[in-house]
Amino acid sequence: MINYKLLTNCPIFKGINEIELKSLINQIHYQVRIHKKNDVVAIAGDPVKNLYIILSGSVKGEMIDYSGKTIKIEDIDAPRPLATAFLFGKENTFPVTVTASNDVEILSIPVGEFLNLLQKNKHILKNYINNISSRSQFLSRKLQFLSFKTIKGKMAHYLLQQAGTHLHSVELNTTQQQLAELFGVTRPSLARVLAEMQDEKLITIERKTVRLLDKGELGKIIHHG
Amino acid sequence: MINYKLLTNCPIFKGINEIELKSLINQIHYQVRIHKKNDVVAIAGDPVKNLYIILSGSVKGEMIDYSGKTIKIEDIDAPRPLATAFLFGKENTFPVTVTASNDVEILSIPVGEFLNLLQKNKHILKNYINNISSRSQFLSRKLQFLSFKTIKGKMAHYLLQQAGTHLHSVELNTTQQQLAELFGVTRPSLARVLAEMQDEKLITIERKTVRLLDKGELGKIIHHG
DNA sequence: CTGAAAATGTATCAGATGTTACAAAATGAT
């Protein structure tokens, strides 16, 4: 039995009331699948032919590296949808292996049926498109950040972003170690770069306060180290 | 005047014939905007409130290329759409500044009208969703590669992924240059690593065929160079 | 088949970052 009230909280069905949703769902074909704790729901590489929405319980996405170790990527719990970005497009396969963290019920709507839903209801259409668009934008920003090759570039970008347009100083509320991890570099390397940036009169650091001495020059650095 | 025949080649309108398309377009509100060469069409940060499709001419966007390094000029010419990933979602702003490479005509469809189109025509709906989904998948894949620190790690991951569980050889249907761009590294660096991996008896390369000699060892390499 | 263009192999050098190690300084609990 589907808990429609819970389902109205699913991002895909936002803005639709319980009665309306029930009527919509009953117009289409769907299945509800039940998996026990630790069952494998989908294996990385499996084709994605349905929209999956967690009705109860939660699942986790894991990548299995080639040494056999599993690395957890993310947890998804009710009433969130699964792999929405892989239902369409060129590569309709699960990017990760999905296993049940505990007993789960999963609503499974075939892609063709879901397309009908999208055409029938403008809320669902907008929600779904917003969902995958936001994901795309998120990835785009993340990629932009990683695309700064040098530590100096990452640091310049970080400082300018923190400072915004007006401020000329930034309070670091993290240790160098944490910042180094955010950038994916080692702590001594980050410290060295910070020292260099001070030598070059780009910034001064006092305790946790970083003063930006030359925002223009910092901006230039971003893209070429 | 809109060249509908050309417009049927737009990815968004694929699968729709000229007559049908003309009828669809005439059911909605739209504008055709004309820009002279070197005019600024949109500034990075401007809100995206319309779907823009180049009808004639071409525009260029300054953006950070996904393979990594610096600012690169992306050209978009007729009849391709513009900034499709930013029409919906949380951040509806141009990610780049767009300028006219030569005199251009741009079809401009308000987002509300475009939503109507999506609901009216299943081809357009599928095309558009496929378009943004593919983009999302592309970005996702890029990010995955960037998460491996060394080129050898990226290459090992790529080969094992291509080969899957059973195969012991992989056909490269890309050039080294394309592969290097996918990894965000330079072509000579990639070639050097490939040579090293052959020296180390991990793989052999003959033409476009790569034989994986030691999948276990390749797996170990992934996460520590 | 042939010649131009594209793709690949290789080398050298410079620069950026990781690794490791240790000392100095700051922090925080008592």
Add this chain to the structure above:
DNA sequence: ATCATTTTGTAACATCTGATACATTTTCAG
């Protein structure tokens, strides 16, 4: 205030990658 712990500064060296250049091989159109 004091001492243990955490954080930061710095150094020497190894390694990886980028940049650049050029020769060689492969591909493909004519």
